[in-house]
Amino acid sequence: MDYFNKTSLTKKLLYQSKNRGCKEIGLILGKFAEKFLANMDAANLADFALILNQNDIDIYDWITSKTAPPSHLNSKVMLQILSFDINNIEA
Known part of the structure; x- marks a missing residue:
C-alpha cells in the first residue's frame, strides 16, 4: 500500500x-x-475496517464482554480493542 492510499x-x-x-x-x-x-x-487496517462495518450494539457487547466477537473478526486489532483501557477516556 503506497503512502497516499494509506493516508x-x-x-x-x-x-x-x-x-x-x-x-x-x-x-x-x-x-x-x-x-x-x-x-x-x-x-491491520483491513481488519479494523471490517470491525467498523459491524453494528454498534454488537461492538458494544464485545467491548463490555457481554458476548464474544464472531470468529471471522478475531484478529490482532480486535484483541487490541478488547484490551483497550476504556476507563481513562475523556470526552
Missing part, C-alpha cells in the same frame, strides 16, 4: 471511528484509532 484510508477509518450512531462506541473507537491507527499495517 487516505487512515483518515477515512478515523472519521468512521469517531462518527458512530452510538456516542459511547464513537468515543471508544475514536480514541483507539487516534492511538493506534497511524502504526497499523495494511492487514
Whole structure:
C-alpha cells in the first residue's frame, strides 16, 4: 500500500471511528484509532475496517464482554480493542 492510499484510508477509518450512531462506541473507537491507527499495517487496517462495518450494539457487547466477537473478526486489532483501557477516556 503506497503512502497516499494509506493516508487516505487512515483518515477515512478515523472519521468512521469517531462518527458512530452510538456516542459511547464513537468515543471508544475514536480514541483507539487516534492511538493506534497511524502504526497499523495494511492487514491491520483491513481488519479494523471490517470491525467498523459491524453494528454498534454488537461492538458494544464485545467491548463490555457481554458476548464474544464472531470468529471471522478475531484478529490482532480486535484483541487490541478488547484490551483497550476504556476507563481513562475523556470526552
